[in-house]
Amino acid sequence: MVGFESPWTLVFLIIIPILFVFYKKVIQKKKKDAIKFSNLGFIKSALGDKKKSKRYDVMFYIILTILALMIIGFAEPHIPLKQAKEGVNVVLVIDVSGSMKAEDYKPSRLEAAKSSAEILLDSLNPKDHVGIVIFESGATTAAYLSPFKEKVIEKLRNIGAKDGQTAIGDGLSLGIDMATSIPNKKKVVILLSDGVTNSGVISPQEAVLFARTNDIQVYTIGMGSEEPVVLGYDWFGRAQYAELDEATLKAIAETTGGKYFKSVDDKTLDDIYKNISQDIKREKEETNIKDWFFLAATMLLMYYIYLRYGKKRVIQ
Numbered sequence: 001m002v003g004f005e006s007p008w009t010l011v012f013l014i015i016i017p018i019l020f021v022f023y024k025k026v027i028q029k030k031k032k033d034a035i036k037f038s039n040l041g042f043i044k045s046a047l048g049d050k051k052k053s054k055r056y057d058v059m060f061y062i063i064l065t066i067l068a069l070m071i072i073g074f075a076e077p078h079i080p081l082k083q084a085k086e087g088v089n090v091v092l093v094i095d096v097s098g099s100m101k102a103e104d105y106k107p108s109r110l111e112a113a114k115s116s117a118e119i120l121l122d123s124l125n126p127k128d129h130v131g132i133v134i135f136e137s138g139a140t141t142a143a144y145l146s147p148f149k150e151k152v153i154e155k156l157r158n159i160g161a162k163d164g165q166t167a168i169g170d171g172l173s174l175g176i177d178m179a180t181s182i183p184n185k186k187k188v189v190i191l192l193s194d195g196v197t198n199s200g201v202i203s204p205q206e207a208v209l210f211a212r213t214n215d216i217q218v219y220t221i222g223m224g225s226e227e228p229v230v231l232g233y234d235w236f237g238r239a240q241y242a243e244l245d246e247a248t249l250k251a252i253a254e255t256t257g258g259k260y261f262k263s264v265d266d267k268t269l270d271d272i273y274k275n276i277s278q279d280i281k282r283e284k285e286e287t288n289i290k291d292w293f294f295l296a297a298t299m300l301l302m303y304y305i306y307l308r309y310g311k312k313r314v315i316q
Contacts, residue, residue, distance in 0.1 A: 001079070002077050002078070002079050002289075003077070003078055003079075004075045004076055004077055004078070005075070005076030005078065005288075006074065006075050006076050007075060008075075009071060009074045009075035009076075010071065010072070010075050012071045013068060013071055013072075015067065015071075016064055016067065016068050019064060019067075020064060023060055055307065058307070059304060059307055059308065062300050062303065062304045062307075063304065065297075065300055066297045066300045066301055066304070069293045069294070069296050069297035069300070070293070070294070070297050072290075072293050073290045073291075073293035073294045073297065074290070075290075076288060076290050077288070077289050077290055077293065078287055078288045078289060079287060079289055087125055087126075087127030087128040087129060087147075087185060087186075088124075088125070088128045088129070088185060088186040088187070088188055089128075089129050089130075089131075089145060089178075089179045089180075089181075089182055089185045089186070089187045089188065090120075090124060090128055090129065090130045090131075090179075090188050090189075090190065091130070091131045091132070091133060091145065091175040091176075091178045091179045091187075091188070091189045091190070092117055092120075092130070092131070092132045092133070092156075092175075092190050092192070093132075093133045093134075093135065093139075093171045093172055093174070093175035093189055093190065093191040093192070094110075094113060094114075094117070094132065094133070094134050094135075094142075094159065094171075094192050095134075095135060095136070095166060095168075095171070095192055095193040095194055095195060095223075096110060096134045096135065096136050096159060096160070096161050096162050097135075097136040097137075097161075097162060097164050097165055097166045097194075097195055098136070098161070098162065098163045098164065098165075099166070099194050099195050100113070100161045100194060100223075101161045102194070104225045104265075105223075105265065105266050105269070106266065108161065109194055109223055110159070110160075110161045112266050112269055113192055113223065113269065114156055114157060114159060116266075116269045116270050116272070116273040117156060117192075117273060118153055118156065119270060119273040119274050120190070120273040120274075120276060120277060121149050121152060121153055121156070122149070123273075123274065123277040124149065124277055126147070127147065128147070129145045129146060129147050129182055129185070130143075130145065130146065130147075130149060130152050131143050131144055131145035131146065131152070131178045131179075132152060132155065132156055132159070133171055133174045133175040133178060134159055134171070135166075135167050135168070135170055135171025135174070135200075136162040136163075136164030136165065136166065136167065136199075137162075137164035137165045137166075137167055137199040137200070138164070138167055138170055138199075138200065139167060139170040139171040139173070139174040139175075139200075140174075141174070141178065142155055142156070142159055143155040143156065144178070145178055145179070145181055145182055164199065165195075165198045165199035166193065166195035166196060166197055166198055166199060167197065167199040167200025167201075167202075168191070168193055168195075168197045168200070168204050168207075168245075168248065169197060169200050169201075169202035169203045169204045169205075169206060169207045170199075170200035170201060170202050170207075171191070171193075171200075172189065172191055172202075172204065172207035172208075172210075172211070172218065172252070173202045173206070173207040173210055175189045175191065176189060176207065176210050176211050176214060176216055179214070179216055180214050180216070187214065187215070187216045187217070188216065188217045188218075188219065188258075189211065189216055189217070189218045189219070190218075190219045190220075190221070190276065191218060191219070191220045191221065191249070191252065192220075192221040192223060193220075193221075193222065193223065193244075193245075193249065194222070194223035194224055194244055195243060195244065195245065196243050196244075196245040196248075197245065197248065204248050204251075204252060207252075208251070208252055208255050208256060211252075211255075211256045212255065212256060216256060217256055217257050217258040218252050218253055218256040218258045219253060219258040219259050219260075219261070219276060219279070220249040220250070220252050220253045220258065220259075220260045220261070221249075221260075221261045221262075221263055221269075221272055222244050222245075222246050222249045222260065222261070222262050222263065223244070223263045223269070224244040224262070224263070224264060225264055225265070246260075246262065259279055261276070
């Protein structure tokens with residue numbers, strides 16, 4: 001649907017029918033005057049031959065069309081076209097807490113996540129920007145938002161697991177902050193975690209509100225296995241298992257308009273990253289098309305000049 005930045009300008013289109021009616025009245029008056037005076041030369045001058053009269057009409061209609069096109073152009077028309085020029089800001093928020101050292105994914109959960117994330121980076125559009133945030137007990141930037149995917153991949157490969165706890169809220173809020181650092185783009189955060197929030201100063205719920213305020217989609221990936229994974233043992237010899245908080249990850253995705261994905265092994269993680277770029281909602285942007293109208297008006301003006309002064313010009 002066509003919209004206008006300055007719709008009030010379209011009021012001047014009323015000039016077109018006014019000029020048309022005025023032109024017709026002038027022609028009719030000229031013909032009546034010619035018949036009223038029985039001078040043969042005046043009649044010929046007033047009525048002219050049909051071919052020349054038709055050319056006058058065509059030239060007048062061209063002028064009206066040019067005027068209409070110029071008025072519409074000044075009204076700044078725009079139509080929704082798929083976003084391709086500006087691209088999307090994509091921020092990966094990756095859990096690097098102690099549980100990501102688990103070896104149920106080969107060679108480890110974190111290494112598998114990094115390898116699969118490269119698939120996503122390679123599938124993004126050239127004009128998309130990508131950045132990386134990592135989190136454990138707190139959050140930090142691993143790669144700033146950039147269109148240079150190769151440099152981001154290089155920094156991705158250098159990420160290592162830590163021994164801290166899991167601060168999902170801190171990681172998500174920093175990812176959201178990074179996504180907003182380049183304006184006028186669609187903003188998407190992809191959060192991967194295998195644990196339950198047990199650290200940090202910002203809760204996942206507060207981070208979600210931050211995302212909604214900034215109109216950011218959050219896609220979440222829960223990383224786990226079909227069977228319980230033992231991470232170690234406490235002082236009393238009791239097994240400590242990796243836990244996945246699917247409820248929180250699902251809520252984050254649903255509340256922000258994203259999707260939740262469950263990964264249970266290397267293959268499903270690869271499949272998630274292969275397809276997630278296609279799930280990113282690339283919004284339509286309003287594209288100004290005023291130049292189309294000015295171009296059409298220019299071409300018609302050139303045609304008018306040809307009729308007026310060309311080989312078969314009206315005035316000899």
